[in-house]
Amino acid sequence: MTFSIKKNYNLSRIGELKLSHGIVQTPNFMPVGTYGVVKGLSSDVLKSIGCQIKLANTFHLWLSPGLEIIKKHKDLHNFTNWDKPILTDSGGFQVFSLSKLSKVTKEGVYFRSPINGDRCFLSPEKSMEIQTVLGSDIAMIFDECLPYTTDIDATKKSMELSNYWAYKSKKSFGNSANKLFGIIQGGFHFDLRKESLKALNEIGFDGYALGGLSVGESKKEMYEIVNSIAPLMPIDRPRYLMGVGTPLDILEAVKSGIDLFDCVIPTRNARNGFLYTTKGIVKIRNSKYAIDIDPVDESCECYTCNNFTKSFLHYLQKRKEMLGAQLNTIHNLSFYLDLMKKIRSSIQENSFNTLHETFKLNYSNHDKI
């Protein structure tokens, strides 16, 4: 059994996901390593803060360093010296958001490389091939990613293309020891989401993701989709909410039964000096921290909080010293991974609602960042 649920609490659940490179306890969060590495952190540091699975971007790695170099190292694990699980996205999101599109056909997408302007073609088959070379423990189907829209016809058309590509992805993925997840599209229309889920279910995947969120919609719109669709997703398969989110977003989604998350928020915010604490966000650039010799969070046991003062981190941030970005990233990822641990414990102990309410109270200002 790849995925086993250990305990339920209302719609929330704790589970264990067995992958080629190890076990992932769910709910869990995947730090984003665009180019295969989380900016500034070696694999050992990432491991030391309790990361069980990282996400890497297929699109970026395909363009650079390219498949030949990854193959020469055997896979992305060896290339980046990371022996734990990796999930890769399909490249769909990036091809639609980062590159100059030439043409979208039923077969795939023609576009210009944002690195060197080369003509490129990405398709379900190509995406599966790349993710197989990367050796991803979890590959994602290739899908079309629309920018935020409420146009029902455009959304339906795109969802149908994505479902066709999901079918093509599954067909070409082959008999791999690794897993393939489907991605539910359908924008902000409940019926389209349900239709997408039904079609994916018929194809059959190892896990299911909610895609096309966090694209500019309101929190309310996002939560409505998550709260209404997550409970309908196959109960015996991992459920992954892509590209989300803040601590509150994560808690809200766990409440509806989501198991996996990824987001650039903790790492990007860290580099910009926004640090998460149990009491809310510390903006380390703020001059009031210049002479504050307490750690970022008294109750945090991460390497950064155990060894350095807010004053020192403020100083590194002001001086743009890269050690600052590293120490901040260690702290924020520790905070996120610790939050996931707390979520798992609270489900185990039937106290998830209390945890959720506490965070709501402390993070009432959070979304302003």
Added chain:
Amino acid sequence: MTFSIKKNYNLSRIGELKLSHGIVQTPNFMPVGTYGVVKGLSSDVLKSIGCQIKLANTFHLWLSPGLEIIKKHKDLHNFTNWDKPILTDSGGFQVFSLSKLSKVTKEGVYFRSPINGDRCFLSPEKSMEIQTVLGSDIAMIFDECLPYTTDIDATKKSMELSNYWAYKSKKSFGNSANKLFGIIQGGFHFDLRKESLKALNEIGFDGYALGGLSVGESKKEMYEIVNSIAPLMPIDRPRYLMGVGTPLDILEAVKSGIDLFDCVIPTRNARNGFLYTTKGIVKIRNSKYAIDIDPVDESCECYTCNNFTKSFLHYLQKRKEMLGAQLNTIHNLSFYLDLMKKIRSSIQENSFNTLHETFKLNYSNHDKI
């Protein structure tokens, strides 16, 4: 006894320097932490590669974060979480090279802060005060630093001012558990250097440094001064060659009896992708390394070489990923600290000349970088 010599080999020697925060085995190399930290490396990483003493810049730390913040942390050791020895320069070199000078008087230097344009004044007394607040295990006297010149009158006048400031520095340094080193000036004139050394000797310091080198002169000019003056420096005190240099410079100076070095070369070169190996320099940006799955140096046992390929480092460098700068810095500092270890062993085993000749052979192209 603060400094004890354990073994001599011709003019070279191995020694032990006992400081407030630990013992430094000499000959040794001090990585440069301009703002108190070696760019990209936490104190723990620095320790893990065998660093026994780091150098920090008085001038930079005085201007930012400033003395109040350092005092609040007790000292620079606590601020940067580094419990081993620290040597600080006096600020002399930076005040003359980085700031807009207003006036140089017998009392000190009036200048504009390069950070905010504030009027500042640095003097022997002020430099000693700052270095005392920093808690430096080794403080340096405040001196004037000329740009490269062969003008004997200007050099003599500057040397005399520096000697006067050396006297004032000693006088105001007080009874500290920490050490104060004098700095021999006199440019590229043997007689002036001797005069400077004599004057400093009369004042009496815990150690002696050769300053005013690596300012644009030829290797020949530098080596002539080092080779002729080092042997005249007090035999029972540590001898420090400031701001030097390449592996070959270090070997050449150890041959003349120098014990301590500092230089930005290994760290700055690391960030630029120039990596030291026993076989010469690897320019990691070179496209031939894109697909090279060997470590930077087969015979190196550093963290970087143990875990990553040249191909991966090439990729990080091309993508300007800060992990690349870190891993390169770990490698280069490991190489430098390993070189110092080899130098000490070779003096112990009377094989220093062989080591020196081997490096000359492998680094014949080195100075081109």
